[in-house]
Amino acid sequence: AQKVTQAQTEISVVEKEDVTLDCVYETRDTTYYLFWYKQPPSGELVFLIRRNSFDEQNEISGRYSWNFQKSTSSFNFTITASQVVDSAVYFCALSDFRDDKIIFGKGTRLHILP
Amino acid sequence: SQTIHQWPATLVQPVGSPLSLECTVEGTSNPNLYWYRQAAGRGLQLLFYSVGIGQISSEVPQNLSASRPQDRQFILSSKKLLLSDSGFYLCAWSDAARTQYFGPGTRLLVL
Numbered sequence: 001a002q003k004v005t006q007a008q009t010e011i012s013v014v015e016k017e018d019v020t021l022d023c024v025y026e027t028r029d030t031t032y033y034l035f036w037y038k039q040p041p042s043g044e045l046v047f048l049i050r051r052n053s054f055d056e057q058n059e060i061s062g063r064y065s066w067n068f069q070k071s072t073s074s075f076n077f078t079i080t081a082s083q084v085v086d087s088a089v090y091f092c093a094l095s096d097f098r099d100d101k102i103i104f105g106k107g108t109r110l111h112i113l114p
Numbered sequence: 115s116q117t118i119h120q121w122p123a124t125l126v127q128p129v130g131s132p133l134s135l136e137c138t139v140e141g142t143s144n145p146n147l148y149w150y151r152q153a154a155g156r157g158l159q160l161l162f163y164s165v166g167i168g169q170i171s172s173e174v175p176q177n178l179s180a181s182r183p184q185d186r187q188f189i190l191s192s193k194k195l196l197l198s199d200s201g202f203y204l205c206a207w208s209d210a211a212r213t214q215y216f217g218p219g220t221r222l223l224v225l
Contacts, residue, residue: 045216
Protein backbone atom coordinates (compact mmCIF):
# COMPACT_ATOMS: atom_id res chain seq x y z
CA ALA A 1 0.00 0.00 0.00
CA GLN A 2 1.07 3.54 -0.61
CA LYS A 3 1.85 5.79 2.28
CA VAL A 4 3.33 9.22 2.89
CA THR A 5 4.80 10.12 6.26
CA GLN A 6 5.56 13.63 7.40
CA ALA A 7 6.94 13.05 10.86
CA GLN A 8 7.23 16.73 11.72
CA THR A 9 3.83 17.89 12.86
CA GLU A 10 4.85 21.46 13.56
CA ILE A 11 8.06 23.46 13.17
CA SER A 12 8.92 26.96 14.31
CA VAL A 13 11.97 28.84 13.13
CA VAL A 14 13.08 32.42 13.25
CA GLU A 15 12.96 34.39 10.04
CA LYS A 16 16.02 34.01 7.80
CA GLU A 17 16.84 30.58 9.14
CA ASP A 18 16.89 27.60 6.81
CA VAL A 19 14.35 24.87 7.43
CA THR A 20 13.90 21.38 6.02
CA LEU A 21 10.59 19.56 5.88
CA ASP A 22 10.89 15.81 5.79
CA CYS A 23 8.84 13.43 3.68
CA VAL A 24 9.15 9.65 3.54
CA TYR A 25 7.03 7.58 1.21
CA GLU A 26 6.17 3.94 0.67
CA THR A 27 5.17 2.36 -2.61
CA ARG A 28 5.69 -0.92 -4.43
CA ASP A 29 5.55 0.77 -7.79
CA THR A 30 8.63 1.64 -9.78
CA THR A 31 6.82 4.45 -11.55
CA TYR A 32 5.32 7.07 -9.30
CA TYR A 33 5.05 10.80 -8.77
CA LEU A 34 5.87 12.94 -5.79
CA PHE A 35 4.43 16.36 -4.99
CA TRP A 36 4.68 19.19 -2.52
CA TYR A 37 1.82 21.56 -1.85
CA LYS A 38 1.60 24.66 0.31
CA GLN A 39 -1.54 25.60 2.22
CA PRO A 40 -1.38 29.18 3.50
CA PRO A 41 -3.88 30.45 6.10
CA SER A 42 -6.33 31.28 3.30
CA GLY A 43 -6.80 27.54 2.81
CA GLU A 44 -6.18 27.01 -0.88
CA LEU A 45 -3.62 24.33 -1.68
CA VAL A 46 -0.90 25.69 -3.90
CA PHE A 47 1.08 23.30 -6.08
CA LEU A 48 4.84 23.67 -5.61
CA ILE A 49 6.55 20.80 -7.39
CA ARG A 50 6.08 17.44 -9.08
CA ARG A 51 8.79 14.84 -9.56
CA ASN A 52 8.58 11.49 -11.27
CA SER A 53 10.39 8.44 -9.95
CA PHE A 54 12.88 8.39 -12.80
CA ASP A 55 14.17 11.86 -12.16
CA GLU A 56 16.32 12.01 -9.06
CA GLN A 57 17.85 15.35 -9.81
CA ASN A 58 17.47 17.82 -7.04
CA GLU A 59 15.58 20.94 -7.94
CA ILE A 60 15.98 24.52 -6.87
CA SER A 61 13.47 27.27 -7.35
CA GLY A 62 14.50 30.50 -5.72
CA ARG A 63 14.67 29.90 -1.97
CA TYR A 64 13.04 26.48 -2.33
CA SER A 65 14.90 23.26 -3.00
CA TRP A 66 13.93 19.63 -3.06
CA ASN A 67 16.07 16.59 -2.37
CA PHE A 68 14.72 13.35 -3.86
CA GLN A 69 16.50 10.17 -2.74
CA LYS A 70 15.05 6.86 -3.90
CA SER A 71 17.50 4.91 -1.76
CA THR A 72 15.86 6.25 1.38
CA SER A 73 12.39 6.84 -0.13
CA SER A 74 12.56 10.48 0.84
CA PHE A 75 11.58 13.71 -0.84
CA ASN A 76 12.62 16.52 1.48
CA PHE A 77 11.88 20.19 1.03
CA THR A 78 14.21 22.96 2.17
CA ILE A 79 13.42 26.64 2.46
CA THR A 80 16.50 28.83 2.57
CA ALA A 81 16.44 32.18 4.32
CA SER A 82 12.87 31.68 5.47
CA GLN A 83 10.38 34.52 5.46
CA VAL A 84 7.19 35.13 7.41
CA VAL A 85 5.20 34.57 4.21
CA ASP A 86 6.46 30.99 4.19
CA SER A 87 4.29 30.24 7.21
CA ALA A 88 1.82 27.60 6.09
CA VAL A 89 1.01 23.93 6.20
CA TYR A 90 3.06 21.95 3.72
CA PHE A 91 1.90 18.65 2.29
CA CYS A 92 3.95 15.97 0.64
CA ALA A 93 2.02 13.62 -1.66
CA LEU A 94 2.43 10.53 -3.81
CA SER A 95 0.59 9.05 -6.77
CA ASP A 96 1.23 5.98 -8.90
CA PHE A 97 1.02 5.52 -12.64
CA ARG A 98 -2.37 3.79 -12.59
CA ASP A 99 -4.57 6.75 -11.89
CA ASP A 100 -4.57 10.33 -10.79
CA LYS A 101 -5.40 9.76 -7.18
CA ILE A 102 -2.94 11.34 -4.78
CA ILE A 103 -2.06 10.10 -1.32
CA PHE A 104 -1.31 13.04 0.97
CA GLY A 105 0.80 13.12 4.09
CA LYS A 106 -0.71 14.69 7.17
CA GLY A 107 1.18 17.89 6.62
CA THR A 108 3.76 19.93 8.51
CA ARG A 109 2.70 23.26 9.98
CA LEU A 110 5.54 25.73 9.58
CA HIS A 111 5.74 28.91 11.65
CA ILE A 112 8.24 31.53 10.63
CA LEU A 113 8.73 33.91 13.54
CA PRO A 114 9.69 37.52 12.83
CA SER B 115 -4.84 29.43 -18.50
CA GLN B 116 -6.90 27.18 -16.31
CA THR B 117 -8.98 28.44 -13.43
CA ILE B 118 -11.01 26.58 -10.86
CA HIS B 119 -13.88 28.16 -8.97
CA GLN B 120 -15.78 27.06 -5.91
CA TRP B 121 -18.82 28.53 -4.27
CA PRO B 122 -19.94 29.45 -1.84
CA ALA B 123 -16.78 30.39 0.01
CA THR B 124 -18.40 29.98 3.39
CA LEU B 125 -21.59 28.28 4.46
CA VAL B 126 -23.35 27.82 7.79
CA GLN B 127 -26.14 25.26 7.73
CA PRO B 128 -28.35 23.62 10.36
CA VAL B 129 -28.23 19.90 10.96
CA GLY B 130 -30.64 18.09 8.66
CA SER B 131 -30.60 20.70 5.92
CA PRO B 132 -29.54 19.93 2.34
CA LEU B 133 -26.22 20.91 0.82
CA SER B 134 -25.00 21.81 -2.62
CA LEU B 135 -21.42 22.91 -3.29
CA GLU B 136 -20.37 23.74 -6.79
CA CYS B 137 -17.03 23.56 -8.55
CA THR B 138 -16.30 24.68 -12.09
CA VAL B 139 -13.13 24.61 -14.13
CA GLU B 140 -12.24 26.90 -16.99
CA GLY B 141 -9.60 26.61 -19.67
CA THR B 142 -9.39 22.85 -19.99
CA SER B 143 -11.46 20.03 -21.44
CA ASN B 144 -12.39 16.68 -19.94
CA PRO B 145 -10.43 17.13 -16.73
CA ASN B 146 -10.43 14.61 -13.91
CA LEU B 147 -12.20 16.24 -10.99
CA TYR B 148 -11.95 15.61 -7.28
CA TRP B 149 -13.68 16.52 -4.03
CA TYR B 150 -11.68 16.50 -0.80
CA ARG B 151 -12.60 17.28 2.78
CA GLN B 152 -10.25 18.65 5.38
CA ALA B 153 -11.72 18.34 8.85
CA ALA B 154 -10.46 19.27 12.30
CA GLY B 155 -6.82 19.81 11.41
CA ARG B 156 -4.82 19.27 8.30
CA GLY B 157 -5.62 15.85 6.86
CA LEU B 158 -7.02 15.70 3.34
CA GLN B 159 -9.61 13.05 2.66
CA LEU B 160 -10.57 12.20 -0.91
CA LEU B 161 -14.35 11.96 -1.12
CA PHE B 162 -15.14 11.58 -4.82
CA TYR B 163 -13.43 11.70 -8.16
CA SER B 164 -14.70 11.80 -11.69
CA VAL B 165 -13.06 10.99 -15.01
CA GLY B 166 -15.97 12.20 -17.12
CA ILE B 167 -19.58 13.37 -17.28
CA GLY B 168 -21.79 11.17 -15.15
CA GLN B 169 -18.85 9.07 -13.96
CA ILE B 170 -18.39 9.29 -10.21
CA SER B 171 -16.26 7.15 -7.93
CA SER B 172 -16.81 7.30 -4.21
CA GLU B 173 -13.88 6.80 -1.92
CA VAL B 174 -15.60 6.90 1.45
CA PRO B 175 -19.15 5.80 2.29
CA GLN B 176 -20.87 8.76 3.85
CA ASN B 177 -23.68 11.20 3.92
CA LEU B 178 -22.55 12.93 0.75
CA SER B 179 -22.94 12.41 -2.97
CA ALA B 180 -21.40 13.96 -6.06
CA SER B 181 -22.53 14.61 -9.59
CA ARG B 182 -20.94 15.82 -12.79
CA PRO B 183 -23.68 17.17 -15.02
CA GLN B 184 -21.28 18.93 -17.38
CA ASP B 185 -17.69 18.39 -18.44
CA ARG B 186 -16.28 21.12 -16.21
CA GLN B 187 -18.81 21.15 -13.40
CA PHE B 188 -18.62 19.05 -10.26
CA ILE B 189 -21.24 19.23 -7.53
CA LEU B 190 -21.13 17.92 -3.98
CA SER B 191 -24.48 17.34 -2.31
CA SER B 192 -26.18 16.06 0.77
CA LYS B 193 -29.86 15.53 1.51
CA LYS B 194 -29.43 15.92 5.26
CA LEU B 195 -26.33 17.38 6.82
CA LEU B 196 -24.74 15.95 9.95
CA LEU B 197 -22.58 17.78 12.46
CA SER B 198 -19.67 15.65 11.27
CA ASP B 199 -19.99 17.10 7.77
CA SER B 200 -18.44 20.34 8.99
CA GLY B 201 -15.10 21.04 7.39
CA PHE B 202 -13.22 22.59 4.55
CA TYR B 203 -14.18 21.23 1.14
CA LEU B 204 -11.73 21.45 -1.69
CA CYS B 205 -12.29 20.75 -5.35
CA ALA B 206 -9.40 19.92 -7.66
CA TRP B 207 -8.72 19.09 -11.27
CA SER B 208 -5.76 17.23 -12.72
CA ASP B 209 -3.77 17.74 -15.89
CA ALA B 210 -2.10 15.22 -18.17
CA ALA B 211 0.99 15.34 -15.98
CA ARG B 212 -1.10 14.06 -13.05
CA THR B 213 -0.75 17.24 -11.08
CA GLN B 214 -3.83 18.28 -9.15
CA TYR B 215 -4.75 21.95 -8.91
CA PHE B 216 -7.04 23.07 -6.17
CA GLY B 217 -9.81 25.60 -5.87
CA PRO B 218 -10.15 28.15 -3.07
CA GLY B 219 -12.34 25.84 -0.99
CA THR B 220 -15.63 26.13 0.87
CA ARG B 221 -15.78 26.31 4.64
CA LEU B 222 -18.87 24.51 5.88
CA LEU B 223 -20.10 24.77 9.43
CA VAL B 224 -23.01 22.57 10.42
CA LEU B 225 -24.78 23.69 13.60
